[in-house]
Amino acid sequence: xxxxxxxxxxxxxxxxxxxxxxxxxxxxxxxxxxxxxxxxxxxxxxxxxxxxxxxxxxxxxxxxxxxxxxxxxxxxxxxxxxxxxxxxxxxxxxxxxxxxxxxxxxxxxxxxxxxxxxxxxxxxxxxxxxxx
Amino acid sequence: xxxxxxxxxxxxxxxxxxxxxxxxxxxxxxxxxxxxxxxxxxxxxxxxxxxxxxxxxxxxxxxxxxxxxxxxxxxxxxxxxxxxxxxxxxxxxxxxxxxxxxxxxxxxxxxxxxxxxxxxxxxxxxxxxxxxxxxxxxxxxxxxxxxxxxxxxxxxxxxxxxxxxxxxxxxxxxxxxxxxxxxxxxxxxxxxxxxxxxxxxxxxxx
Ligand SMILES: Nc1nc2c(ncn2[C@@H]2O[C@H](COP(=O)(O)OP(=O)(O)O)[C@@H](O)[C@H]2O)c(=O)[nH]1
Ligand SMILES: [Mg+2]
Numbered sequence: 001x002x003x004x005x006x007x008x009x010x011x012x013x014x015x016x017x018x019x020x021x022x023x024x025x026x027x028x029x030x031x032x033x034x035x036x037x038x039x040x041x042x043x044x045x046x047x048x049x050x051x052x053x054x055x056x057x058x059x060x061x062x063x064x065x066x067x068x069x070x071x072x073x074x075x076x077x078x079x080x081x082x083x084x085x086x087x088x089x090x091x092x093x094x095x096x097x098x099x100x101x102x103x104x105x106x107x108x109x110x111x112x113x114x115x116x117x118x119x120x121x122x123x124x125x126x127x128x129x130x131x132x
Numbered sequence: 133x134x135x136x137x138x139x140x141x142x143x144x145x146x147x148x149x150x151x152x153x154x155x156x157x158x159x160x161x162x163x164x165x166x167x168x169x170x171x172x173x174x175x176x177x178x179x180x181x182x183x184x185x186x187x188x189x190x191x192x193x194x195x196x197x198x199x200x201x202x203x204x205x206x207x208x209x210x211x212x213x214x215x216x217x218x219x220x221x222x223x224x225x226x227x228x229x230x231x232x233x234x235x236x237x238x239x240x241x242x243x244x245x246x247x248x249x250x251x252x253x254x255x256x257x258x259x260x261x262x263x264x265x266x267x268x269x270x271x272x273x274x275x276x277x278x279x280x281x282x283x284x285x286x287x288x289x290x291x292x293x294x295x296x297x298x299x300x301x302x303x304x305x306x307x308x309x310x311x312x313x314x315x316x317x318x319x320x321x322x323x324x325x326x327x328x329x330x331x332x333x334x335x336x337x338x
Contacts, residue, residue: 125219
């Protein structure tokens with residue numbers, strides 16, 4: 001028996017935008033959160049780590065905000081927050097923008113793939129996996 | 133959503149909390165068709181019980197007269213399982229098990245663009261299910277390795293035969309695995325990291 005045959009594809013110069021009608025995220029503009037001391041907009045990633053700045057949520061916090069602040073007493077990824085809060089990923093942007101603006105949480109930027117991924121990072125990951 | 137009971141929202145168990153020193157996280161994507169073993173693989177290496185993040189997709193109805201608002205649209209929920217491995221006190225690795233259909237990917241910002249690399253899990257009973265996803269990764273320049281999850285009743289091919297069938301360049305690693313076993317899943321991840329390391333050495337990653 002012979003397996004079915006695939007044909008390799010070439011990299012496209014620019015990744016094509018999703019096709020019309022393929023599906024749309026609600027409020028994609030809210031996928032950005034204010035981060036960093038200069039208040040610049042940073043892309044909210046699934047693995048951006050969020051940490052509460054204070055031990056207890058302020059009395060002014062909404063129940064939703066208070067729930068999030070309690071969850072990230074220790075660093076927690078946006079993906080984990082989304083899972084524990086049962087909120088879609090796109091809703092996290094809204095919530096986190098408010099909390100970042102109010103300086104109630106801190107965001108720690110993820111490591112993303114670059115044209116040349118840092119070899120020492122890859123070596124650290126390999127060492128970590130070895131210990132599994 | 134009812135947040136009245138916010139005090140009772142269960143968070144991570146004490147032993148599942150990351151240390152305050154955790155500075156940054158990286159991600160790896162495990163992609164493949166339904167039932168190929170993505171969730172099993174995430175679970176076998178994760179230090180936490182796999183969690184699920186969801187996103188809602190509004191699917192435009194088929195046809196041209198679509199501008200009647202919500203009546204012609206249906207919302208679909210897409211779920212993605214993920215797990216976590218603490219690498220050091222500062223660094224955390226997340227693994228996302230992602231459906232193979234590309235139309236789901238952009239629901240999560242930067243899921244593939246930001247990932248260090250991907251594992252394409254294939255089942256030889258339905259090899260062609262993975263063709264499109266591999267093509268998409270090639271187009272986007274996302275480095276990947278191929279892991280053949282061996283199911284008992286699946287046709288057995290020799291790996292070189294599969295490499296030819298999948299039209300993989302000689303440098304792309306292909307291996308067999310049993311993702312139910314932690315050691316086997318870890319070997320797949322190690323193979324991906326070694327591959328990424330070799331790309332970083334040669335600078336052939338564009
Ligand atoms: N025999 C065998 N069964 C597996 C293997 N990996 C997964 N399975 C089973 O296949 C089923 C689907 O796996 P799952 O991880 O849920 O697939 P997913 O849809 O890709 O997330 C489960 O019942 C698993 O127990 C494997 O390596 N060998
Ligand atoms: Mg699954």
